[in-house]
Amino acid sequence: NASAFFPTPVGEVTQAHWETLLGVNLKAPFFLSQACAKALTSTRGAIINLTDIYAERPLPTHPVYSASKAGLLALTRSLAQELGPNVRVNAIAPGAILWPESGDTQENQEEIIRRTPLGRLGDPQDIAGTVLFLLRDASFITGQVINVDGGRSARP
Numbered sequence: 001n002a003s004a005f006f007p008t009p010v011g012e013v014t015q016a017h018w019e020t021l022l023g024v025n026l027k028a029p030f031f032l033s034q035a036c037a038k039a040l041t042s043t044r045g046a047i048i049n050l051t052d053i054y055a056e057r058p059l060p061t062h063p064v065y066s067a068s069k070a071g072l073l074a075l076t077r078s079l080a081q082e083l084g085p086n087v088r089v090n091a092i093a094p095g096a097i098l099w100p101e102s103g104d105t106q107e108n109q110e111e112i113i114r115r116t117p118l119g120r121l122g123d124p125q126d127i128a129g130t131v132l133f134l135l136r137d138a139s140f141i142t143g144q145v146i147n148v149d150g151g152r153s154a155r156p
Contacts, residue, residue, distance in 0.1 A: 004020050006021075006065070008061070013063075022064070025065070025072055037129075048092060049076050049088060051073050052069040053147060053149060055072065055093070075138070076089055076143065077143045084142055088134075088142050090138070090141060091145045091146070092134075092148065092149045093146070094127050096116065096122060097126065099121075117154065118150035119150075122149070134146070
């Protein structure tokens with residue numbers, strides 16, 4: 001799964017920003033799903049998208065990113081209906097797992113952890129375990145988003 005994430009304050013958004021964020025976060029998952037749909041149907045496979053809490057709770061100064069992830073959430077639910085009963089389609093919304101290589105201050109990172117009920121950064125294995133669950137043990141789950149965020153999405 002690929003993802004693009006960067007701020008796009010409304011007065012500064014360019015067409016290139018729009019195309020990058022929508023292209024990587026929404027267009028690519030759609031066309032990959034389309035390309036795999038026939039094979040997944042014959043094998044009763046599954047699609048797992050990576051979305052974000054910001055799909056439902058938009059992040060200020062990131063309207064294009066938030067819209068791209070909201071679109072991916074809608075795509076997940078739509079494909080679950082269209083491709084069922086042979087293909088299950090779900091999404092995972094990771095929380096703070098890995099810090100960006102640039103841009104986040106130590107103070108901001110500590111604040112994010114403070115607002116996370118489990119009080120820690122997640123691990124890539126948390127996401128991998130959820131993927132395995134959805135692939136192996138979730139035969140009656142489709143069209144859903146699992147937040148793997150240490151409880152952060154449960155907070156107001």
